[in-house]
Amino acid sequence: MFPTERRNHPSVLLRYNGDLILFDCGEGTQKQLRKAKIPPTKIKYIFITHWHGDHSLGLPGMFQSLSAHGKKEKLIVVGPAKTKERIEYIKKAFTWYENFQIEVIEAKNGKVIETDEWIIKAMEVKHGTPCLAYSFEEKEKVKINIEYTKKFGLIQHPLLGKLQKGQTIEWKGKKITPKKGTFKKKGKKITYITDTVFFPELIDFSMDSDVIISECSFMDRDTEMALDKKHMITSQVGMLAKKSNAKKLLLFHISPRYSNEKEVVEEVKKVFEEAKLVNDLEKINV
Numbered sequence: 558m559f560p561t562e563r564r565n566h567p568s569v570l571l572r573y574n575g576d577l578i579l580f581d582c583g584e585g586t587q588k589q590l591r592k593a594k595i596p597p598t599k600i601k602y603i604f605i606t607h608w609h610g611d612h613s614l615g616l617p618g619m620f621q622s623l624s625a626h627g628k629k630e631k632l633i634v635v636g637p638a639k640t641k642e643r644i645e646y647i648k649k650a651f652t653w654y655e656n657f658q659i660e661v662i663e664a665k666n667g668k669v670i671e672t673d674e675w676i677i678k679a680m681e682v683k684h685g686t687p688c689l690a691y692s693f694e695e696k697e698k699v700k701i702n703i704e705y706t707k708k709f710g711l712i713q714h715p716l717l718g719k720l721q722k723g724q725t726i727e728w729k730g731k732k733i734t735p736k737k738g739t740f741k742k743k744g745k746k747i748t749y750i751t752d753t754v755f756f757p758e759l760i761d762f763s764m765d766s767d768v769i770i771s772e773c774s775f776m777d778r779d780t781e782m783a784l785d786k787k788h789m790i791t792s793q794v795g796m797l798a799k800k801s802n803a804k805k806l807l808l809f810h811i812s813p814r815y816s817n818e819k820e821v822v823e824e825v826k827k828v829f830e831e832a833k834l835v836n837d838l839e840k841i842n843v
């Protein structure tokens with residue numbers, strides 16, 4: 558996949574509260590971050606799907622950029638098998654002032670990183686070279702049932718914090734239990750899939766995503782080429798979103814051979830209506 562006049566190599570930035578998480582780091586990522594006015598030093602994690610150049614050529618540049626901007630905190634780079642070795646090659650090939658540490662995690666199937674607020678899981682996919690899909694899952698949150706606590710005249714009070722932590726509280730002689738005074742809100746899920754052929758386990762991995770960000774390399778008429786280059790075709794991408802019960806499907810990584818991108822999206826939409834092609838630097842709220 559080559560960059561075109563309008564489309565750069567893949568790189569998707571996820572912002573969750575204070576965490577900036579980058580998925581893939583294609584050529585030109587540091588420049589795109591600059592255009593988006595995002596300070597690169599705030600990036601804590603870089604998840605690489607695989608080591609084809611379109612997903613990883615931006616790493617040396619990114620390391621240079623982080624160094625030049627004075628990053629001090631550790632950077633965690635996650636990738637498939639042999640990522641440690643490849644990062645060492647980058648360190649040998651280029652030179653920069655190492656004012657920050659790079660921790661490398663080679664991920665397989667399952668949980669990769671867990672914080673108090675979210676989990677990122679990986680799944681090995683089929684692309685002819687070690688390649689991973691990732692899912693970001695926000696943890697379930699306990700919320701105050703204001704409609705209920707309001708009946709006791711309790712809307713804003715430090716006691717509500719205790720209730721939220723699961724304690725029964727007492728207010729004006731009345732007891733409020735967490736069972737009645739709180740409810741659980743399901744966390745959001747974002748799944749990132751590129752590059753792979755379709756295989757059924759992708760459906761389970763993406764199950765109930767609020768958003769699937771997926772490659773959409775080839776149209777159905779180029780099935781043979783897709784199989785040869787180990788990518789998905791439009792109808793498979795649509796079917797993946799449909800069968801995994803996704804709310805939204807964001808498409809990227811479209812072969813530059815299709816000058817009419819609308820045609821590509823329309824083909825996906827025949828299977829899954831909530832599909833959208835994303836443009837470079839486009840911001841999406843989930």
Ligand SMILES: [Zn+2]
Pocket residue numbers: 607609684752
């Ligand atoms: Zn690839």
Ligand SMILES: [Zn+2]
Pocket residue numbers: 558609611612752810
């Ligand atoms: Zn690619």
